[in-house]
Amino acid sequence: MALRRAAAALSPALLVVVVLLLLLLPAVASAGLSSYFGTKSRYEEVNPHLVRDSLSLGPAAGGSRPPASCAPLQLRALLRHGTRYPTAGQIRRLGELHARLSRRPAAACPAAAALAAWQMWYEESLDGQLAPQGRRDMEHLARRLAARFPALFAARRRLVLASSSKHRCLQSGAAFRDGLGPSLSLGGHEVEVEVNDSLMRFFDYCAKFVALVEENDAAMCQVNAFKEGPEMRKVLKKVASALCLPVEELNADLVQVAFLTCSYELAIKNVTSPWCSLFSEEDAKVLEYLNDLKQYWKRGYGYDINSRSSCILLQDIFQHLDKAVEESKSSKPISSPLIVQVGHAETLQPLLALMGFFKDDEPLRANNYVRQTHRKFRSGRIVPYAANLVFVLYHCDQVKTSKEEYQVQMLLNEKLMSFHHSNKTISTYADLKDYYKDILENCHFKEECELPKVNITAVDEL
Ligand SMILES: *[C@@H]1O[C@H](CO)[C@@H](O)[C@H](O)[C@H]1NC(C)=O
Ligand SMILES: *[C@@H]1O[C@H](CO)[C@@H](O)[C@H](O)[C@H]1NC(C)=O
Ligand SMILES: *[C@@H]1O[C@H](CO)[C@@H](O)[C@H](O)[C@H]1NC(C)=O
Ligand SMILES: *[C@@H]1O[C@H](CO)[C@@H](O)[C@H](O)[C@H]1NC(C)=O
Numbered sequence: 001m002a003l004r005r006a007a008a009a010l011s012p013a014l015l016v017v018v019v020l021l022l023l024l025l026p027a028v029a030s031a032g033l034s035s036y037f038g039t040k041s042r043y044e045e046v047n048p049h050l051v052r053d054s055l056s057l058g059p060a061a062g063g064s065r066p067p068a069s070c071a072p073l074q075l076r077a078l079l080r081h082g083t084r085y086p087t088a089g090q091i092r093r094l095g096e097l098h099a100r101l102s103r104r105p106a107a108a109c110p111a112a113a114a115l116a117a118w119q120m121w122y123e124e125s126l127d128g129q130l131a132p133q134g135r136r137d138m139e140h141l142a143r144r145l146a147a148r149f150p151a152l153f154a155a156r157r158r159l160v161l162a163s164s165s166k167h168r169c170l171q172s173g174a175a176f177r178d179g180l181g182p183s184l185s186l187g188g189h190e191v192e193v194e195v196n197d198s199l200m201r202f203f204d205y206c207a208k209f210v211a212l213v214e215e216n217d218a219a220m221c222q223v224n225a226f227k228e229g230p231e232m233r234k235v236l237k238k239v240a241s242a243l244c245l246p247v248e249e250l251n252a253d254l255v256q257v258a259f260l261t262c263s264y265e266l267a268i269k270n271v272t273s274p275w276c277s278l279f280s281e282e283d284a285k286v287l288e289y290l291n292d293l294k295q296y297w298k299r300g301y302g303y304d305i306n307s308r309s310s311c312i313l314l315q316d317i318f319q320h321l322d323k324a325v326e327e328s329k330s331s332k333p334i335s336s337p338l339i340v341q342v343g344h345a346e347t348l349q350p351l352l353a354l355m356g357f358f359k360d361d362e363p364l365r366a367n368n369y370v371r372q373t374h375r376k377f378r379s380g381r382i383v384p385y386a387a388n389l390v391f392v393l394y395h396c397d398q399v400k401t402s403k404e405e406y407q408v409q410m411l412l413n414e415k416l417m418s419f420h421h422s423n424k425t426i427s428t429y430a431d432l433k434d435y436y437k438d439i440l441e442n443c444h445f446k447e448e449c450e451l452p453k454v455n456i457t458a459v460d461e462l
Helices: 002-036 088-103 110-117 132-148 167-180 207-214 217-228 230-242 252-269 274-278 281-298 304-308 311-329 345-354 429-435 437-441 445-449
Strands: 070-080 159-163 193-195 338-343 388-396 406-412
Touching (some): 070 132, 088 110, 088 252, 132 167, 159 167, 167 338, 207 281, 207 304, 217 252, 230 252, 230 281, 281 345, 304 445, 311 388, 311 406, 311 429, 338 345, 429 437
Parallel strands (some): 070 338
Antiparallel strands (some): 070 388
């Protein structure tokens, strides 16, 4: 009797607790999964302080201030476009999956019922376009860069703005420019965004890459093997069971669509959708690895041609640095103090590989998932939405530094990178150029990208 009274007294409080827990659960779940979204990661994943203040330079700002007695001469920023909508193909597959789940009686299956109740709001016409959040990504990035390098972004400095021809990149370039605002009038003219696909989409112009990697299914054998492997099978079984579906009705691609939708809903709408509740953190790690495997073999160290095809971009970067050094030496004004170029994850990843960053001792393969737990090659950390690689050339006062006059720093996603040749976050321009001398001198895009005369179809010939 006493027990029952106690229970009756407790139950409203208990109910409140249970309801609160249920309300909080999605937020907790999303926080757990969001660091595994790979190339669909929000920029805030690599700079969490931006969640509180999107204009803050963050806790590391002090450490990445320009070195003492050095003045920046030139800044080159390579950007990935901001948060975007899914592509038409992804939207079509999602529509099919959603329709399939909605048709089934789902009374006994809460996960399926929740997904059936979810409203499919993506339309194919959104096809990879920049989302409103993507505009904000770019505007805020522009304002933070201007705050970090006020001398370079001062009024009347010339801004060269180039972009890939993709709509989301052009829109990102325009949003970046708008973020600089009228106070940074940059000469008072609207800066045109120039299209330059040969620099921003070099991969499209490299016949060898297109034929042997992009359009060659055999080149993705590690990715395909992982889709069929034990880790993915386990994820498939769990998702099938949550949806009360026979596992044969699912495959890795469908599960990936569900996971992508979880990531898109968070990045675009800042909500945790019921799609996320299909996955545990362990599942998310497996799906992240699948995404990284694809990046690795298609854009990273997997095949030499992936990164070699970007040498034209590295060459262009050094040509502009050279020019700025020459102009500085002859006391001329710097003709291009600010160069901002907007491209894709597929633009940045090969370039970073060409420069030797994020290289693991072992290649990423279908069968070494566990050994790659602490890998360097995590796309979500390297190329989230609005990813940015910034080269800053400084002119330094030799008397005070007793160092070389010209120095360079590199920042990835607004954090200083350590150079490979020195492990330091600043390098003399001469040392940096010397380190990449071979690549710069032997970069012959045309020859590099020419298809071999003999038929090559086997992957090991790549
Ligand atoms: C793209 O950039 C390259 C390297 O700076 C340049 O040679 C080429 O003329 C540019 N193309 C266009 C269409 O502007
Ligand atoms: C996103 O949602 C979280 C949690 O609901 C909230 O704290 C945050 O302010 C939202 N962010 C934006 C940019 O709306
Ligand atoms: C760079 O630093 C890392 C970590 O501190 C160290 O393991 C590595 O040996 C260093 N490399 C060089 C070239 O000094
Ligand atoms: C290359 O392969 C194609 C199709 O398999 C064949 O028709 C062609 O003769 C081959 N060329 C050479 C040079 O082997």
